[in-house]
Amino acid sequence: MNPEEADSLMFRKIYDMSLLNGKSYDWLDYLSNNIGGRLSGSYQAQQAVEYTKAQLEELGLDKVWLQPVMVPKWTRGAKEFAYVETSPGLTKNVNITALGGSVPTPAGGTKARVIEVQGVEDLARYGKEQIQGKIVFFNRPMRPDLISTFESYGGCVDQRYSGAAEAGKYGAVGVIVRSMNLRMDDLPHTGSMSYGETPVSKRIPAAAISTNDAAYLSGLLTMNNELELYFKLNCEQHADVQSYNVIGEITGSEHPEEIMVVGGHLDSWDLGDGSHDDGAGVVQSMEVLRLFKELNYKPKRTLRVVLFMNEENGLRGGNKYAEVAKSKNENHIFALESDAGGFTPRGFSFDADKAQFSQIQSWKELFKPYLIHYFEMGGSGADVAPLKKGDVVLAGLRPDSQRYFDHHHAANDTFEHVNKRELELGAATMASLVYLIDKHGLKKIDTAKKEKL
Structure with a gap:
């Protein structure tokens, strides 16, 4: 079997597992209907931290932990x-x-x-x-x-x-x-x-x-x-309070020092239950690691899911994660964020060097059977953006956005407006890209050449 056939087969396994035996929709159901809107500093935000941490621990990951971060607290x-x-x-x-x-x-x-x-x-x-x-x-x-x-x-x-x-x-x-x-x-x-x-x-x-x-x-x-x-x-502005980023990790089997991140933000506005923004991204990111565990795929590189706190009104979680990563001199090579709703996935936007983007585009044919066609240079996600430096490639999942702003930050951003199949397709699409990055690695940027240009 040639490498492209092997990758195609792995894609089929990932999509089958997500569509036939997915967990993302059940997780979102609980997050939305049992916890609800998760404004930073609220009781519901803390409930979401505890719930997602417990779910990640049940997956049998190599490590699950909470990363403290001070966040603003505003009440309506x-x-x-x-x-x-x-x-x-x-x-x-x-x-x-x-x-x-x-x-x-x-x-x-x-x-x-x-x-x-x-x-x-x-x-x-x-x-x-x-x-x-x-x-x-x-x-x-x-x-x-x-x-x-x-x-x-x-x-x-x-x-x-x-x-x-x-x-x-x-x-x-x-x-x-x-x-x-x-x-x-x-x-x-x-x-x-x-x-x-x-x-x-x-x-x-x-x-x-x-x-x-x-x-x-x-x-x-x-x-x-x-x-x-x-x-x-x-409304009232209160003093900052402590909250957490929720992090789970599968340690790389060959290159544990190279870190890949998938994530979404755990906080949401308080008018609805935050299902599209960004409960969908949270559960899709969790599902990436679950799919690899279920398929017994052991990544070569360390794979982390990061559920960021306080994207909506401060970006404290994303900045704290990048700050800690820098202080530990961690080597992040790739970070993918889902924060554009749980609608049908269309592809990805990438913040990457031209050579890296060319490499990623060479994989585009593998996605075509799943109607994933959008591979463009552009933004990634607010939470992963602080990780940008050197060779790291940032990406954002790009679902169909035509209905997104019907719900964005409004009282109708609720569970019934998320389609189970679309959500699961998004999780599988993310997992497939992560699989390719892990298996093939990413090209290194020729910094000296880039500076001359």
């Missing part, structure tokens, strides 16, 4: 409330949710006139004279004409992340941000935000508004720019 408090008042006493409630990290409104809420802008850069056009004392309504939508929904997301997420910090400089009293969602619905989508260097006393409250209500508010403003919006947030 009582449900948010908002209404639009078009004339005294004439109001309509709208759907909002506090952005992660926002300060609360005053106890009685915030009420003011509204000024609509199309992005952070649009603030300067209006200036302090028109913005001071008002609520800034950021209403730049995700572009529907972009095929890559992540590109569309990237084109407007700055409104959510830095909108409050920037609007505050012009004297705004609050910020309302159109949800990062391509669909028109009544679900507001939360997400992280930052005040930058803004002193605590000058921070203004920030919330997301559903796409339907954003359209409603925008339409009203064209007819009545003197309307007022009232909103009340009850």
Whole structure:
């Protein structure tokens, strides 16, 4: 049997095991329905740490451990409330949710006139004279004409992340941000935000508004720019607390000093149960190691699953893992993250040298029978990105993303929206790539030659 036939046979075994005898869906069921949303620093996040550690120990890995990491703790408090008042006493409630990290409104809420802008850069056009004392309504939508929904997301997420910090400089009293969602619905989508260097006393409250209500508010403003919006947030920022990355390892049989990582982030937002973001990536990564154990495949190189804590509002877990790896002078050669939902896998994006990418592309034919065709240079994942140095290759699983932002950071990111077969295909696809990296290794970068170029 030639090497390509042997690899093809191994692929078939991996996919069969995942589809016929997979564990990823059962793990996700428990994580989602028995634990739920896992915001960093919460009781549910700690439950998830304990559950996944216990499941990894049951797999009989060579080593399972917890890596301590201090994480931010922010709580939402009582449900948010908002209404639009078009004339005294004439109001309509709208759907909002506090952005992660926002300060609360005053106890009685915030009420003011509204000024609509199309992005952070649009603030300067209006200036302090028109913005001071008002609520800034950021209403730049995700572009529907972009095929890559992540590109569309990237084109407007700055409104959510830095909108409050920037609007505050012009004297705004609050910020309302159109949800990062391509669909028109009544679900507001939360997400992280930052005040930058803004002193605590000058921070203004920030919330997301559903796409339907954003359209409603925008339409009203064209007819009545003197309307007022009232909103009340009850969130609170607490002192940092200790949490953990969960790590499991199969020690390499030939090159134990060379480390490969598969992972996802264990924390999630609190509106839903975090099934797509990123329960799916967590259980798919765990499944990679289980598949190898079940198939009695002993990797040549050390294989780790890392379940990162605090990707959503701080990236503390990813940074801590890289910091510890550097302090121990560990040799990571490859890291793969799944953090784009549990939808049908399409392929991978790679942060790699051209020679390394060319080597990886030579394996593309093996994936074609499984309808995996997307092999492109690009980003990997937020949690594995801090590992980038030297020869290490980073990769991200790329599922079909067209429905991802229907659920991202919203109350409908729940278990029933994850398809069992799609989830299992993703786990098998990840395991197949890891198998190839382990068996064939990766080309070394000619650093001297690269510097000359």
